[in-house]
Amino acid sequence: MPDTVKTYLPAIPLQQRLKPYAFALALGVLVIFHAVGLWGLLFSGEPEKFQKLTPLNLLxxxxxxxxxxxxxNLPFALFAVVVMVVGFLSEVVGVHTGLLFGDYAYGEALGIKLFDVPLLIGLNWLMLVYTTGHLVKDTPLHWLGKAILAALxxxxxxxxxxxxxxxxxxxxWAGNRIPFSNYAGWLGLSVLLQVYFQRGDFYKQNRLAPYVYLVQMLFFVTLYLFL
Structure with missing residues (x-):
């Protein structure tokens, strides 16, 4: 008599089935979203509409x-909070005193402000410190050398x-001139935050981090060239 008993395999959750494609999907979304933004700012004829999407892009x-x-874990959460708070407060000091970076003021494109500084600026500092820190962490340099290279x-x-x-x-910028103090201030503060990243006792593996920096660089270099 033939065996009519069927063997049923347990259903695999959708999240688990998509996991092998998560990186490619995330990278694709990242590239497409920046490409659309690039087209909108340069060629749509309505760059103002795409400027308003900047906070969404950053988020x-x-x-x-x-x-x-x-x-x-706690060490990473502490690192993230410290970098965001230090980055944000440094911008508050910069905007209101002209110290650190020079005489500048934020526009409206980056969204809601607190003390005349967009709230998302702290998150932007974290993203930049985190991605550049990942780019150099496996180099054979001393930790201070890594911090300086990442800051550069x-x-x-x-x-x-x-x-x-x-x-x-x-x-x-005041007078539409970018002062040297901006780059000097960025370098000094970035080195301090990169030292924290390089010496911090938390996990430092993220496959997407180098690509985030690369996409950001390509995005802004392209805009720079078309200005």
Missing amino acids: LTNGLLFAFHRRW LMVGLDFFIEPVAMRFDFWD
Whole structure:
């Protein structure tokens, strides 16, 4: 008599089935969203509409980035909070005193402000420290050398961001001139935060981090070249 008993395999949850494709999907979303933003700012004829999407772009990028961070523990949470708070407060000091970076003021493109500084600025500092820190953490340099190199990568990206920021209402410099103090201030503060990253006792593996920095660099370099 034939065996009519069927063997049923347990259903695999959708989340588990999609897991092997999560990285490719996240990278695709990251690239597509930035490509659309690039087209909108340069070629749509209505850049103002796409400027308003800047906060969404930043939130989406960080959401994808930190979705690939593993081992969310107290040391990492403390690092994230410290970097965001220090980054935000340094901008508050900068905007109101001209110290650290120079004489500048934020526009409306980056969303809701507190003390004349967009709330998302702290998150932007965290993203930059985190991604550049990942880029250099496996180099054979001493931890201080890694911190300096990562800080230079941050300043290198800022070099291309600054003219774009003035064009698209992120922030404006007095006299429409970007002072050397901006880059010196960025470098000094970035080194301090990178030392924290390199010496911090938390997990530092994120496959998406280098690509976030690369996409950001390509995005702003392209805008810079078309200005």
